[in-house]
Amino acid sequence: xxxxxxxxxxxxxxxxxxxxxxxxxxxxxxxxxxxxxxxxxxxxxxxxxxxxxxxxxxxxxxxxxxxxxxxxxxxxxxxxxxxxxxxxxxxxxxxxxxxxxxxxxxxxxxxxxxxxxxxxxxxxxxxxxxxxxxxxxxxxxxxxxxxxxxxxxxxxxxxxxxxxxxxxxxxxxxxxxxxxxxxxxxxxxxxxxxxxxxxxxxxxxxxxxxxxxxxxxxxxxxxxxxxxxxxxxxxxxxxxxxxxxxxxxxxxxxxxxxxxxxxxxxxxxxxxxxxxxxxxxxxxx
Amino acid sequence: xxxxxxxxxxxxxxxxxxxxxxxxxxxxxxxxxxxxxxxxxxxxxxxxxxxxxxxxxxxxxxxxxxxxxxxxxxxxxxxxxxxxxxxxxxxxxxxxxxxxxxxxxxxxxxxxxxxxxxxxx
Numbered sequence: 001x002x003x004x005x006x007x008x009x010x011x012x013x014x015x016x017x018x019x020x021x022x023x024x025x026x027x028x029x030x031x032x033x034x035x036x037x038x039x040x041x042x043x044x045x046x047x048x049x050x051x052x053x054x055x056x057x058x059x060x061x062x063x064x065x066x067x068x069x070x071x072x073x074x075x076x077x078x079x080x081x082x083x084x085x086x087x088x089x090x091x092x093x094x095x096x097x098x099x100x101x102x103x104x105x106x107x108x109x110x111x112x113x114x115x116x117x118x119x120x121x122x123x124x125x126x127x128x129x130x131x132x133x134x135x136x137x138x139x140x141x142x143x144x145x146x147x148x149x150x151x152x153x154x155x156x157x158x159x160x161x162x163x164x165x166x167x168x169x170x171x172x173x174x175x176x177x178x179x180x181x182x183x184x185x186x187x188x189x190x191x192x193x194x195x196x197x198x199x200x201x202x203x204x205x206x207x208x209x210x211x212x213x214x215x216x217x218x219x220x221x222x223x224x225x226x227x228x229x230x231x232x233x234x235x236x237x238x239x240x241x242x243x244x245x246x247x248x249x250x251x252x253x254x255x256x257x258x259x260x261x262x263x264x265x266x267x268x269x270x271x272x273x274x275x276x277x278x279x280x281x282x283x284x285x
Numbered sequence: 286x287x288x289x290x291x292x293x294x295x296x297x298x299x300x301x302x303x304x305x306x307x308x309x310x311x312x313x314x315x316x317x318x319x320x321x322x323x324x325x326x327x328x329x330x331x332x333x334x335x336x337x338x339x340x341x342x343x344x345x346x347x348x349x350x351x352x353x354x355x356x357x358x359x360x361x362x363x364x365x366x367x368x369x370x371x372x373x374x375x376x377x378x379x380x381x382x383x384x385x386x387x388x389x390x391x392x393x394x395x396x397x398x399x400x401x402x403x404x405x406x
Binding site: 162 | 370371372375376379385386387388391394395398399402
C-alpha cells in the first residue's frame, strides 16, 4: 500500500465510520485488511484500495468492518453494571413509577456481551422490576457483529472473560462447543445496525445510554457531535455511562459528571433530578 | 503476598499455572493430587487454590468436600481448573463449595479474570 493509498483509506474510514486512524497505523491497516484482500482475490492491500476507489466498488462496508475494533467481553470493567444495579435502576424505577417503562440504549453493542450483561443485571434484580417494561436497544456499525449478537452464541473463551460462573450456568446452555444465552434474555434485547455519525433522532428517548469504548476512536468534533445528539435523546433525569478512558469534560457541557460515581453522567439541564437512593448521589440541578 | 496452591497431576499444567500466578504476584505451592493438597492445607491454608478435577488417589471434587469440612477450610477461594466443561460438573463443583470455575484450556487473561471475580486480585 502506497502512502497515497493509506491516505485515501484513512479519509474513507473517517467519513464512513468516524474512525480516526493516525498516520503511524499503516501496519494495523495492512494486517487487518490483508485477509479481506486475499478473500476477494487481491494480491495485496494496495490492490484492494485501488478497487475501493472505483465508483462501482461495494467493498467499503467490509473494509470498515475489518478496521473496526470489536473487542468486548461480559461485564467489562464491572463498575458500570454495579452502577446500573445499585444507583441508576433504583433511581429510574422510582422516577418512572407511573409510566412503568425504562428504555436503555447500548450504542456500541459489538457482538452482544454488553447488552446481555445489562439484561442479566436486570434479571438478577428480580422482583424489584416487577410490573416494569424495560427495553434494551443495542446498536452497532458492524452488521456481522450484530448477527453474532442476535444468535447469542459464544466460545468457551468468551464466556470465561468477565462472566461469573454462576451466571454462566444460570443463563447459558451448552450447544456443542459453544455456549448460547437463554432465549428470554435474547428477547430482552433488540439489535439494530446504526452509524453514530448519522442522525439517530428517530430512535426516541432513552433513560439510560451506555456509550462505552467508542468515543475513543473518534476525533474531537465527532465526540462532541455524538455526545450532544445523545443528550437530545434523553430526558432531563436520564443517565449516561461512558467507558473508563472516556469523559465529557472539556468536550461538551451537555452532560455533567456525577460527583461520586466515576463514569456516570447526567444531562446538565436536569431540572428535576431523579430521586436517588443515597443523599450523596443527588445531582446538581 | 498471597499463596496459591496449584493442584494438578500434570507437571506441564502446574508449570503454566505457576508462571501465570507468579506474574500476578502469588507465592505458589504445588500438589499432584487431592491427598497431597490436603497435606499442604493441614500445614498451612493458602488464600487460593487452583484445582484440577481428575487426578489419581483423590480427585479435586473429593478434596474440595474434605477441605470445606476442615477447621478454617471455608476460607480459601477455590477455583476449579478442569477439562470437565459441562453444566452438571460446574453445578456439582459450586454445590461442593467452589468459588469459580475455569474450563481448560486457559490463559493468563482467564485466570486473572476469575481470580478478580472472587476478590483474590
